[in-house]
Amino acid sequence: MAKIAIVNFNAGEITPDVDAREDIEKYTGGCRKCENMIPDVYGNATKRPGTEFITTGGAGCYFEPPVIDETKIGISTAAELALIGNDVGYPMTGDYELRADLDFTGIVFWPIGRPVANRGAETVFEGTFDGRYHTISNISYDTTNHFINGSATFPPAEWNKFGLFGELSAAATVSNLTITNMTIECAWAPLPAAANLGTSGFLFGTCTAGATITNCHTQGTISITASGAGITSGISTFGGMNGSGGAVFVRCSTDLVFNAGTAALPHGGSLSRVGGYCGSGSGASFTDCYAIGSITHTGTGEMKDIGGFEGRDGSTTVITNSYAAITLDGKVDDTYATVGGLIGYVDTAAGTYSDCFWDGDLTGTLDCDDPLGFTLYDIGHVGASTDEYGTGKDYVAGDDVANITKGTNSDGGANDMYLQATYTNWDFDTIWKINEGTNYPTFKWLDTSQNCIWTRD
Numbered sequence: 226m227a228k229i230a231i232v233n234f235n236a237g238e239i240t241p242d243v244d245a246r247e248d249i250e251k252y253t254g255g256c257r258k259c260e261n262m263i264p265d266v267y268g269n270a271t272k273r274p275g276t277e278f279i280t281t282g283g284a285g286c287y288f289e290p291p292v293i294d295e296t297k298i299g300i301s302t303a304a305e306l307a308l309i310g311n312d313v314g315y316p317m318t319g320d321y322e323l324r325a326d327l328d329f330t331g332i333v334f335w336p337i338g339r340p341v342a343n344r345g346a347e348t349v350f351e352g353t354f355d356g357r358y359h360t361i362s363n364i365s366y367d368t369t370n371h372f373i374n375g376s377a378t379f380p381p382a383e384w385n386k387f388g389l390f391g392e393l394s395a396a397a398t399v400s401n402l403t404i405t406n407m408t409i410e411c412a413w414a415p416l417p418a419a420a421n422l423g424t425s426g427f428l429f430g431t432c433t434a435g436a437t438i439t440n441c442h443t444q445g446t447i448s449i450t451a452s453g454a455g456i457t458s459g460i461s462t463f464g465g466m467n468g469s470g471g472a473v474f475v476r477c478s479t480d481l482v483f484n485a486g487t488a489a490l491p492h493g494g495s496l497s498r499v500g501g502y503c504g505s506g507s508g509a510s511f512t513d514c515y516a517i518g519s520i521t522h523t524g525t526g527e528m529k530d531i532g533g534f535e536g537r538d539g540s541t542t543v544i545t546n547s548y549a550a551i552t553l554d555g556k557v558d559d560t561y562a563t564v565g566g567l568i569g570y571v572d573t574a575a576g577t578y579s580d581c582f583w584d585g586d587l588t589g590t591l592d593c594d595d596p597l598g599f600t601l602y603d604i605g606h607v608g609a610s611t612d613e614y615g616t617g618k619d620y621v622a623g624d625d626v627a628n629i630t631k632g633t634n635s636d637g638g639a640n641d642m643y644l645q646a647t648y649t650n651w652d653f654d655t656i657w658k659i660n661e662g663t664n665y666p667t668f669k670w671l672d673t674s675q676n677c678i679w680t681r682d
Contacts (some may be wrong), residue, residue: 228284236467242272245579257299260406261273261669263551265627273577273628275435275582276452276621276627281345282481286335293322293324294322296320297320297321297353297355298315298319298320298321298322299321299322299324300321300322300323300324300325300327300598300637301323301324301325302325302327303327303328303329303332303334304677306327306334306337306361307334307335307574309321309337309350310338310339310340310348310350311340311341311342316352317337317338317348317349317351317352318351318352319352319434320352320353321352321353321354321355321485322354322355322356323355323356323357323359323361323402324357324359325359326359326360326361326362327359327360327361328362328363329361329362329363329364329365330362330363331633334364334365334368335371335563336366336386336387336388336389336390336391336429336430337350337389337390337391338350338386338390338391338392339342339391347386347391347392348391348420348488349391349392349393349397349433350390350391350392350393350394350397350429351370351394351396351397351553352396352397352401353397353398353399353400353404354397354398354399354402355400355401355546356399356400356401356402356403356441356678357401358401358402358403358440359402359403360402360403360404360405360598361389361402361403361404361405362406363405363406363407364389364402364404364407364408364617365407365408365410366387366407366408366409366410367408367410367411367449368410368411368412368413371387372384372410372411372412372413372422372451374486380494383456384411384421384422384463384588385421385422385423385424385425385430385468386424386425386429386430386431386468387409387425387430388407388409388425388426388427388428388429388430388467388468389404389407389427389428389429390428390429391430391431391497392427392429392431392432392433393429393431393432393433393436393470393472394432394433394619395433395434395435395436396436397432397436397437398436398437398438398439398440398657399428399429399436399437399438399439399441400437400438400440400441401439401440401441401670402428402441403428403442403443403470403671404428404438404441404442404443404444404445405443405444405445406444406445407427407443407444407445407446408445408446408447408448409425409445409446409447409448409463410446410447410448410449411426411448411449411450411451412448412450412451413451413635414450414451414452415452416451417451422449422451422460422559423461423462423463423468423498423504423619424461424463424469424504425447425463425468426443426463426464426465426467426468426479426503426504427443427444427445427465427466427479427481428441428443428466429467429468429470430467430468430469431466431468431469432467432469432470432471432472432618433469433470433471434470434471434472434508434509435471435472435473436470436472436473437472437473437617437676438472438473438474438475438477439465439474439475439476439477440475440476440477440668440670441466441477442477442478442479442480442668442671443465443466443478443479443480443481443553444465444479444480444481445465445480445481445482446481446482446483446484446485447463447481447482447484448483448484448486449463449484449485449486449488450486450487450488450522450524451488452487452488452525455480460488460496461496461497461498461499461504461530462497462498462499462504462505462536463483463498463499463500463504463536463675464479464481464499464500464501464502464503464504464506464516464535464536465480465481465483465500465501465502465503465516465518466479466502466503466516467503467506468503468504468505469498469503469504469505469506469507470503470505470506471506471507471508471509471541471542472506472509473504473509473510474509474510474511474512474514475512475513475514476512476513476514476668476670476673477511477514477658478514478515478516478517478667478668479501479502479515479516479517479518480516480517480518481501481502481516481517481518481520482518482519483499483518483519483520483521484521484522484523485499485521485522485523485524485555486523486524487523487524488524488525488526491622492678495526495527495528495529495558495561496520496522496524496526496527496528496529496531496555497528497529497530497531497536497537498530498531498536498537498569499520499528499531499532499536499569500516500520500531500532500533500534500535500536500537500568500569501516501518501520501532501533501534501551502514502515502516502534502535502547502549503534503535503536504535504536504537505530505536505537505538506535506538507534507538507539507541507542507572508539508541508542509538509539509542509543510543510544510545511542511543511544511545511547512533512543512545512546512547513545513546513651513656513657513667513668514532514547514553515547515548515549515550515666515667516534516548516549516550517549517550517551517665518550518551518552519551519552519553519554519589520533520551520552520553520554521552521554521555521589522554522555522556523554523555524649526556527555527556527557527558527563528555528557528564528591529557529558529560529562529563529564529569529570529605530557530563530564530569530570530605531553531555531563531564531565531569531605532548532549532565532566532567532568532569532570532604532605533549533551533553533565533566533567533583533584533587534547534548534549534551534567534568534583535567535568535569536568536569536570536624537563537568537569537570537571537572538568538570538571538572538576539571539572539573539576540571540572540573540574540575541576542571542576542577543576543577543578544567544576544577544578544581545578545579545580545581546577546579546580546581546644546648546650546651546652547581547582548581548582548583548584548632548665548666549566549567549582549583550584550587550665551583551584551587552587552589553587553588553589553591553601554589554591555590555591556592556593556594557591557592557593557599558597559593559594559595559670562593562595562599562605562606562623563605563606564591564599564601564605565601565602565603565604565605565606565623566583566584566585566588566601566602566603566631567581567583567604568603568604568605569604569605569606570604570605570606571604571606571607571608572608573607573608574607574608575604575607575624577624578626578627578628578629579628579650580628580648580649580650580651581629581630582629582630582631582632582640582642582647582648583603583629583630583631583632584632584634584642584665585601585631585632585633586632586634586636587631587634588601594634599624600623602623602624602625603624603625603626603629603631604623604624604625604626604629605623606623606624607624607626611630632647635662635663637662642665643661643662643663643664643665644661644662645659645660645666646663648666650662653666654670656669657671658672
C-alpha cells in the first residue's frame with residue numbers, strides 16, 4: 226500500500242450518490258484520534274497553539290514571565306540574603322533584586338549591616354534593593370540568639386537598629402517588598418546600665434535623610450519585657466516600618482503589634498518614641514502611607530512621645546494622604562502627656578499635613594494621674610513644653626491640627642474611614658482600593674504582589 230500524506234481529518238472521497246467512500250486506501254489512513262488539534266467544519270485539522278496557565282491568586286496577576294535584571298545581584302535563598310555585607314561578592318553598595326519568596330523559619334538571621342565577624346561593627350547599606358513584589362517571612366530577633374550579654378563582638382551599647390536592614394544611607398533605596406511575621410523580642414534581664422535597646426522597625430532601624438522607600442509593606446510583633454536597675458541609656462524609638470530617620474516613603478504600610486509588657490523603663494520611667502509607623506521621623510516625608518495595629522504598655526512606668534503614626538517628630542516632616550488606625554493602651558505620663566492620635570510630640574512647629582486621618586474609635590485605654598485628665602488630640606503637643614495649666618508641672622496640652630482628621634469606623638458618618646467618600650483627594654483609580662463599609666483603604670499594588678505564578682506548556 227502506498228504511503229499517502231494525510232492532511233485532512235475527514236480523508237477519502239465520497240461516491241456521487243453520497244452513500245459510501247470510493248478511496249478506501251486513503252480513508253483507512255485517516256486520523257482516528259487527534260491530540261492538541263483543532264478540527265474545522267470541512268475536516269481540516271490544525272495544531273492547537275501553546276497556552277499560558279496562571280494559577281489562582283489575588284485580584285491582580287502578572288501575565289508575563291519575570292525578566293531577570295542581569296546587572297543586579299540576585300537573591301534567591303535565605304543564605305544569599307545573609308551574605309550581604311559579609312561577602313565580597315555581596316557589598317553594602319550593591320544593587321540587588323529578590324528573585325524568590327524567602328522563609329526564615331528556624332534560621333537565625335542578623336540585620337543586614339551586622340557583619341558576622343564583629344556584630345558591633347555596624348555598616349550602612351548604601352545600595353538598592355528591589356523586592357520584585359516577593360515576601361520575606363518569619364525573621365525572628367530574640368533574647369536567646371540576639372539580645373545576649375555584652376561581648377567584644379556585640380557590646381550592650383549596640384542593642385539597637387534591628388530590622389531587615391540595620392541602617393540605610395541617604396543613597397539607599399528599597400522597593401516592592403513585603404515583610405511578614407517578623408518578631409523583635411527582648412526579655413533579657415537584668416540589662417546593664419549602659420543598655421541601649423531601641424531604634425528598630427521591621428524594614429530598618431534608622432537612616433540618613435534621603436533614603437527612598439517605595440511600595441513596601443511590613444507586618445510583625447515587637448515585645449519588650451527587658452528590665453534592669455539603674456539603666457542610664459534608653460529603651461525607645463520603635464515603629465512598624467522603622468525606628469527613626471528622615472526617609473522618603475511612598476505607598477508604604479505597616480501592621481504592628483507593639484507590647485512593652487512588664488519592662489522597667491528608663492527616660493524618667495516612661496516608654497517613649499513609639500509610633501505605629503515609625504518612632505521618630507524628623508525630616509521624613511510620607512505620601513500615601515498607613516499604619517494599623519496596636520501599641521500597648523502594661524509595665525512599670527508611663528507613656529510619652531507615643532503616636533498612632535509617629536512617636537516624635539520635627540517641624541520639617543510632610544505627611545500626605547496617610548492614616549493611622551492604632552489602638553493605644555497604657556498610662557500617660559502625667560507631667561509630659563505627649564501622646565497623640567497621629568503624632569505624639571512635635572519639637573517646634575507643626576509639619577505639613579494634607580488629607581491625613583486617625584481612627585478615634587481605637588483610642589483604647591489611656592489613663593493619666595493628672596487631675597486635669599487626658600484628652601487624645603491629633604498631636605500630643607507642638608512646641609516647647611510649658612506649665613500651661615499653672616499646676617507647677619511641666620505639663621503640655623495637645624493640639625488639633627488643620628488637615629488632620631479624627632475619623633471613625635463603620636458608622637456611616639462624614640468621617641467614616643471605611644468609606645471612600647471620606648478621602649476626598651485620594652487616588653482610588655491607580656493607588657488605593659477599599660472594601661466599602663468593611664475596612665480601611667489599602668493599596669492596589671498589594672493585590673498584584675506575586676499572587677500568580679507564570680508557566681508555559
